[in-house]
Amino acid sequence: MQKIRVVYMGTPEFSLKPLEVLLKNTEVVLVVSKKDAEVGRKKILTPSPVKEMALKNNIPVFTPESIKKDYQKIIDAKPDLIITCAYGKIIPKELISYPRFGCINIHASILPKYRGAAPIQWALINGEKETGVTLMYMDENLDTGDIIDVAKIKIDDSDDVGTLHDKLSELGSNLLLKNLDNIITGHITRTKQNEEEASYAPMIEREMEDLDFHDSVLNLYNKIRAFSPWPLTRTKINGEEIKIVKAHYKVCESEIGKITINKNTLGIGAKDGIIYLDVIKPIGKNTMDIKSYLNGKRSI
16 A cells, blocks of 8 residues: 555544554654543543544644644645544635545544434434444535445444444444555545435533433433443432433333332333333442442432
């Protein structure tokens, strides 16, 4: 494979495996990532996972405040190819048009479905049976560019956002490796996206974490796994806020919001059944199974 100069733009753990592919097969001349963020209760300033990997490999890192206004350092790196993966910011047209082999994005959905910031979460929330990764040329709009290739996988009933995240990250890196040489040689068939099939996956907001037990048990279960292991859905048990890590459900007659305790189980009534909490995280406490929680809450 021809060694080319690549600028890689990414931020979270999802972006690590594609970067590994590029480090082995190209000359990564610059990594662009978001600025260090405050993490944890002590708000320790922490670099992004992609920045950490770049520094370990002696790759220069650029963390602009605004990529739309501050991109000259990327052009100065003279990339033949720019690749983005969960970078988290819109790329200006000046960068998209610069590299001779184009500007390419790795997106965690089967485009044109689930364009936007949270495709993995929304695929789970909506109960999709399959998802995938799309390799695409970038344009000036959000995830609307021509498709290079798509890889698909089944969504298992037991998948949550954590397991699906890991599967798709691996799938994306393999898809990049499969197509990298053809991108360089120009042996690519570009496919326009069908706008009639487009849907969007907006950013997950904090208020979305609350569970509404007027909904069906299947919808509630899908939402719980779409938010686990981060940021987690939440509800209240006798006034105490808890976050839900794992749960299962049963379709049956039920009373909405009614808490049912039977031996070592705790269920909450929904529209058409009961959500049973398996693993929870009370606010300010460690994650625990429901048996441990109930042992300390015999008054419930």
